[in-house]
Amino acid sequence: xxxxxxxxxxxxxxSLFSELTGMAQSQGWVKRYLKAFCKGFFVAVxxxxxxxxxxxxxxxxxxxxxxxxxxxxxxxSSDVVLLNHWKVRxxxxxxxxxxxxxxxxxxxxYVKVPRGHIWVEGxxxxxxxxxxxxxxxxLGLLHAHATHILWPPERWQKLxxxxxxxxxxxxxxxx
Amino acid sequence: xLRGVLGKTFRLVGYTIQYGCIAHCAFEYVGGVVMCSGPxxxxxxxxxxxxxxxxxxRHxxxxxxxxxxxxxxxxDPKSNICKRVIGLEGDKILTxxxxxxxxxxxYVPTGHVWxxxxxxxxxxxxxxxxxxxxxxxxxxxxxxxxxxxDFGFLRDSPNGHRFSDN
Numbered sequence: 024x025x026x027x028x029x030x031x032x033x034x035x036x037x038s039l040f041s042e043l044t045g046m047a048q049s050q051g052w053v054k055r056y057l058k059a060f061c062k063g064f065f066v067a068v069x070x071x072x073x074x075x076x077x078x079x080x081x082x083x084x085x086x087x088x089x090x091x092x093x094x095x096x097x098x099x100s101s102d103v104v105l106l107n108h109w110k111v112r113x114x115x116x117x118x119x120x121x122x123x124x125x126x127x128x129x130x131x132x133y134v135k136v137p138r139g140h141i142w143v144e145g146x147x148x149x150x151x152x153x154x155x156x157x158x159x160x161x162l163g164l165l166h167a168h169a170t171h172i173l174w175p176p177e178r179w180q181k182l183x184x185x186x187x188x189x190x191x192x193x194x195x196x197x198x
Numbered sequence: 199x200l201r202g203v204l205g206k207t208f209r210l211v212g213y214t215i216q217y218g219c220i221a222h223c224a225f226e227y228v229g230g231v232v233m234c235s236g237p238x239x240x241x242x243x244x245x246x247x248x249x250x251x252x253x254x255x256r257h258x259x260x261x262x263x264x265x266x267x268x269x270x271x272x273x274d275p276k277s278n279i280c281k282r283v284i285g286l287e288g289d290k291i292l293t294x295x296x297x298x299x300x301x302x303x304x305y306v307p308t309g310h311v312w313x314x315x316x317x318x319x320x321x322x323x324x325x326x327x328x329x330x331x332x333x334x335x336x337x338x339x340x341x342x343x344x345x346x347x348d349f350g351f352l353r354d355s356p357n358g359h360r361f362s363d364n
Contacts, residue, residue, distance in 0.1 A: 076222070113276075114276070
């Protein structure tokens with residue numbers, strides 16, 4: 024039952040009729056407001072949070088470690104990427120994918136990547152803090168797959184999954 | 199007739215989505231009820247015990263030595279493991295038995311924790327797969343609700359302390 028209240032109505036009803044109706048009028052107004060607030064809070068907030076955690080969210084790329092694919096303009100313009108959680112819900116990634124990881128903390132020339140782990144590198148060698156520093160990463164830390172650049176509009180594109188030719192695979196599990 | 203059924207279906211789907219999202223947020227940011235299986239935490243937690251886990255501490259880096267945590271398994275990201283935190287980053291962990299003559303230690307690297315089950319004879323833990331990243335921890339178990347004979351807060355480790363403070 025909708026009715027437009029304005030402050031005049033509220034003061035008039037609460038002061039003049041509250042004694043007669045036992046405060047029912049002003050209580051009705053407050054109760055309706057609380058009900059609408061609770062409905063909004065308990066429905067909209069969980070749905071939005073679940074969407075951002077499980078489906079997709081947006082992030083700004085900082086730094087030069089992924090040049091030239093991301094942030095080619097350096098500090099002038101930061102790319103904004105779509106982080107796609109839905110695509111990694113079963114932890115399926117391919118070689119060449121650009122991924123984001125939950126934060127954390129080789130000496131050998133050749134490294135065997137253990138089962139359940141992935142090896143990640145920034146495209147810009149020498150300027151990247153990646154598996155070359157902290158080793159292979161557990162798949163459980165996989166956060167999302169960055170699939171698109173959304174901003175600036177002239178850089179609007181789908182990010183291709185490509186393995187750089189100079190980063191050769193010595194031997195893969197499938198062979 | 200059809201409009202009534204369609205309307206009811208949409209309402210049902212809507213409620214399911216709402217409650218699903220509330221459940222996700224509740225477990226992710228507050229806590230939830232968990233059933234544990236396996237013998238690796240005996241006698242503290244037996245097979246098929248039901249416990250209550252809180253997921254607030256991990257966001258504030260409030261996990262401490264001696265806490266029992268649920269974490270994603272490092273070898274299989276779809277399954278969870280339930281172990282006790284023996285060491286935090288920078289701790290020196292004894293990897294040989296205390297009775298051995300030649301002792302060997304390992305330092306837990308930054309951003310990692312060392313987990314061990316209470317049932318040392320029958321537990322696959324950090325002694326097997328090494329320290330695991332802090333980011334894999336999902337929650338902290340602090341209360342048992344089933345079986346009722348064991349209702350209450352969880353006991354300390356029966357194995358004493360196996361690390362030396364630096």
